[in-house]
Amino acid sequence: MRRHGLFSIHNPWKFWGAVLVASMLVMGIAIGFLWLPQVQERPVFGDRLKKPGGWFASFCRGLGWTGDAQATATAAPPARWASDMQWTPDTVHLALSGDRARGEFVALNCTACHGEKGQGGQQTWIPKLARMDRLVIYKQLADYRSGHRQWGVMNAVAMALSEQDSADVAAYFNSQAQPPLQLGQEGSNPPLTDARFKDAQKLVYNGDPLRHVAACATCHGPSARMTAAPDLQGQHPAYLTRQLGDFAQGHRANDLHLQMRAIASQLSPDEMNALGLFLAQGKGPRDAR
Amino acid sequence: MNNPPSPSPHAPDDPPRSATPGEAADKELGIPEAVIVREENRWVLVVVGVFLTILATIVFSAVHIGAEPPSNVETINPVSANQPGSEFVESNLGSGMQADGTVVVRVLAQQYAFVPSVITVPVDTPVVFRATSADVVHGLLIMGTNVNTMIVPGYVATLRTRFAKTGDFLMPCHEFCGPSHHDMWARVRVVPKAEFPFDPSGERRF
Numbered sequence A: 001m002r003r004h005g006l007f008s009i010h011n012p013w014k015f016w017g018a019v020l021v022a023s024m025l026v027m028g029i030a031i032g033f034l035w036l037p038q039v040q041e042r043p044v045f046g047d048r049l050k051k052p053g054g055w056f057a058s059f060c061r062g063l064g065w066t067g068d069a070q071a072t073a074t075a076a077p078p079a080r081w082a083s084d085m086q087w088t089p090d091t092v093h094l095a096l097s098g099d100r101a102r103g104e105f106v107a108l109n110c111t112a113c114h115g116e117k118g119q120g121g122q123q124t125w126i127p128k129l130a131r132m133d134r135l136v137i138y139k140q141l142a143d144y145r146s147g148h149r150q151w152g153v154m155n156a157v158a159m160a161l162s163e164q165d166s167a168d169v170a171a172y173f174n175s176q177a178q179p180p181l182q183l184g185q186e187g188s189n190p191p192l193t194d195a196r197f198k199d200a201q202k203l204v205y206n207g208d209p210l211r212h213v214a215a216c217a218t219c220h221g222p223s224a225r226m227t228a229a230p231d232l233q234g235q236h237p238a239y240l241t242r243q244l245g246d247f248a249q250g251h252r253a254n255d256l257h258l259q260m261r262a263i264a265s266q267l268s269p270d271e272m273n274a275l276g277l278f279l280a281q282g283k284g285p286r287d288a289r
Numbered sequence B: 001m002n003n004p005p006s007p008s009p010h011a012p013d014d015p016p017r018s019a020t021p022g023e024a025a026d027k028e029l030g031i032p033e034a035v036i037v038r039e040e041n042r043w044v045l046v047v048v049g050v051f052l053t054i055l056a057t058i059v060f061s062a063v064h065i066g067a068e069p070p071s072n073v074e075t076i077n078p079v080s081a082n083q084p085g086s087e088f089v090e091s092n093l094g095s096g097m098q099a100d101g102t103v104v105v106r107v108l109a110q111q112y113a114f115v116p117s118v119i120t121v122p123v124d125t126p127v128v129f130r131a132t133s134a135d136v137v138h139g140l141l142i143m144g145t146n147v148n149t150m151i152v153p154g155y156v157a158t159l160r161t162r163f164a165k166t167g168d169f170l171m172p173c174h175e176f177c178g179p180s181h182h183d184m185w186a187r188v189r190v191v192p193k194a195e196f197p198f199d200p201s202g203e204r205r206f
């Protein structure tokens, strides 16, 4: 019901509308890709590095092609890295594909220290393995095998296991019942004052922004979970506290990109004690005492 | 009531015209086409004004705040970025001096920390930041400077700058990256040139 067809150039609205949009586009391109890159060669905050000139180079810079890659060509210190573990889909698949029945057989080598069905024993320095995430067990065994995590006997034990054995034993321990919390044994953490408990609760659920300490619960659960971060509930508090100390001092350094070392190095020994107890008890944000 | 009534456009004594459908509609609404055209033109001006304001903002921030497209398009596998052979292997993170006197800072961002958490650079020296992410999108912003970019997993963000004054600068993650995002920041420590350990071999990291 119009005087002219929808796309007719005789329709002045359509025609001038198109001209307007096109000129905005041309103007934007000219400013963004040609003019600004040239202008930006001039100093703004202190003087800048000289950029290669020419309008074509400017155009490419506007598109994000700057040829900055040459900065990579520098001498590097001898490589040191946390772990060989790369969480590719294949690795995750292998780590999750363990056979529980075979794992039970492999686990016969572990019960002497880690307890019947991974429930742990009286020795508070040996971690419980029951219910532990399969990726955690798989990664820790791989790290003991490669020497990225050091503990005499565990290195020897892990060296005797293949990758498939590790996946199997992980499936076995993962399927066991949640171990009960044990408190007050010899060598365990001293009980906490209410104030210390509150501090730990704050660290677990809020972290400490002033020290860039991320909230434990956002990686270890329940808020969210990071790949291969263990669930700490039911673990020996003394074991957790010792691991924190080891991370802080770098005795344990198998956490990818300093995930735990960066955090633990900000914590005081008192806080490590409190956190060990709090996390082992697995209290939610509301039911903490 | 001395004034004569102003002639109405729809006065019955209007000469009859061959009404187009558009004019028929105008008649229904009682708005003459000339008024509609005037209003349309005003709105076109408003839109052009909005466009020019946005453009002016971009030009202003580009020229006076130094905002620019930050980097070349360079990809990296985030899963193996921390392995030997990668530029972002743990031992290679931090600042190091190149033979040409430029300081290269390599930063790895991850939920919920920058590595390293304290970055030391000399004042009044060309500095190149190279950053990548191990997991999700993070942001790299150094307050009080024009250093500001997203860190996208799979890509290396490159930024060139020069710090004009010494002091500690806050470097918060400014791209929501998860529930502990608020705990994620690092410190940039700009030190006098003499305090930055000069290492011509380029093999040490600070």
Ligand SMILES: [Cu+2]
Pocket: B110, B111, B112, B137, B138, B139, B173, B174, B175, B176, B177, B181, B184
């Ligand atoms: Cu972030």
